[in-house]
Amino acid sequence: MTAPAVSGCRICGGPVSEMLDLGRQPLSDAFPRPADLAGEFFYRLGLGRCADCTMVQLVQEVPRERMFHSDYPYRSSLSSVMRAHFTGTGRELLATELTRPGAFCVELGCNDGVMLRTVAAAGVRHLGFEPSAEVAELARQQGVRVRTDFFEEETAAEVHATDGPADVIYAANTICHLPYLDSVLRGARLLLAPGGVLVFEDPYLGDILARTAFDQIYDEHFYYFTAHSVRAAAARSGLDLVDVRRLPVHGGEVRYTLAHAGRRTPSPAVADLLREERDRGVTGEEALHRFAADVARTRTELVALLRSLREEGRTVAAYGATAKSATVTNYCGLGPELISYVCDSTPAKQGRLTPGAHIPVRPPAAFADPYPDYAVLFAWNHADEIVAKETGFRAAGGRWIHYVPTVRVR
Ligand SMILES: [Zn+2]
Secondary structure (H helix, E strand, C coil): CCCCEEEECCCCCCEEEEEEEEEEEECCCCCCCCCCCCCCCEEEEEEEEECCCCCEEECCCCCHHHHCCCCCCCCHHHCHHHHHHHHHHHHHHHHHCCCCCCCEEEEECCCCCCCHHHHHHCCCEEEEECCCHHHHHHHHHCCCCEECCCCCHHHHHHHHHHHCCEEEEEEECCHHHCCCHHHHHHHHHHHEEEEEEEEEEEEEHHHHHHHCCHHHCCCCCCEEECHHHHHHHHHHCCEEEEEEEEECHHHCEEEEEEEECCCCCCCHHHHHHHHHHHHHCCCCHHHHHHHHHHHHHHHHHHHHHHHHHHHCCCCEEEECCCHHHHHHHHHHCCCCCCCCCEECCCHHHCCCECCCCCCEEECHHHHHCCCCCEEEECCHHHHHHHHHHCHHHHHCCCEEEECCCCCEEC
16 A cells, blocks of 8 residues: 655655655664664665656655765775776776866765776876765775765865866766755756766666565665656756666666756667656556565565574574665564674674674675575675685585575575
8 A cells, every 4th residue: 555645755846655664774884883782873764756756765864974974884896896897987988978188077976986096097187076084085095086075066066166067977876875866966967068978877776676676775775766767857957868778787777877958869778768667667656566565575485484494403694794784684673593694895894783683794704614504695786796706605505595586595
């Protein structure tokens, strides 16, 4: 059933209906120390849809300073697949959009400089926005020019005044994080050169629904984009959606290209994706109702599997203390009594507990010492990379537990 509208759409002010309730959740990237559990922040994670512009969005907003603080732990460079993806993106932007002398590239949420270092190494003018101080420092060490700040209309105007217009504004897994998207788009329109482009890639609602990837829903992902909803949001700020490209990273993303209205002819891919979304019903309410039923079934099956393994005396761990996994563990009620520990390569998470569920986080070396009987693959978006790296686990008789798109043991 559709819950009553809980608030206005953050894009257009239209009525938002809640489609899925994932319950009380912690900040997905806040890993408490074992002795320091009293101060954990919780909010209610609900997914809503705007009846007017179709934008799918969270019904409660977490203040950005709580999420993207100085010791925000996510590092884009830790995955070799993602390093290759961003190096390729940098080269492509250099070859296509940053060709004029004095070209200028801005990145929002540049993290540790994984993309911009390619632009910097080519000697092209650039600026990364990164509000998290520690990770911004890592980008500087890569030779990247960084402003430790949030990108919005006001800061965009400051950059325009000091550096001039931008040929490219790029953002990966950042735009969907920003509830104040209207201000970001107005800032982009202001900062972009007349022929410039805003290029951004984020998880795609069509893939989330198709794979029942409900763990893509967490505090940092405020919006769940489609070509329809991005086109509608862009139009409100004087921008056109001129290209889309499906990307296989992070469980299925789309790269959207926006330009000043009327400056570029949209590629055929835009019309193709809009048609596909209509045909599949991705932008309607029905698809979200089906998704909510699928999510509830995944929870029932995953909890039943883990309980039965525990009753049989099997050892169960997990792999990848991802932001995604906070949604799974807290929505399904999976604590250390069902998953003994989780291994993760991020030093800042090791020795701490997972948000809300309080599963101990250990370094990857602990995974083989000894291997558990079963391991829940929380970092399923890096499954190929992890399964290839951990061949010893399967060789020792270990089995991976997957839950996207369905619960199964491999
Ligand atoms: Zn709306």
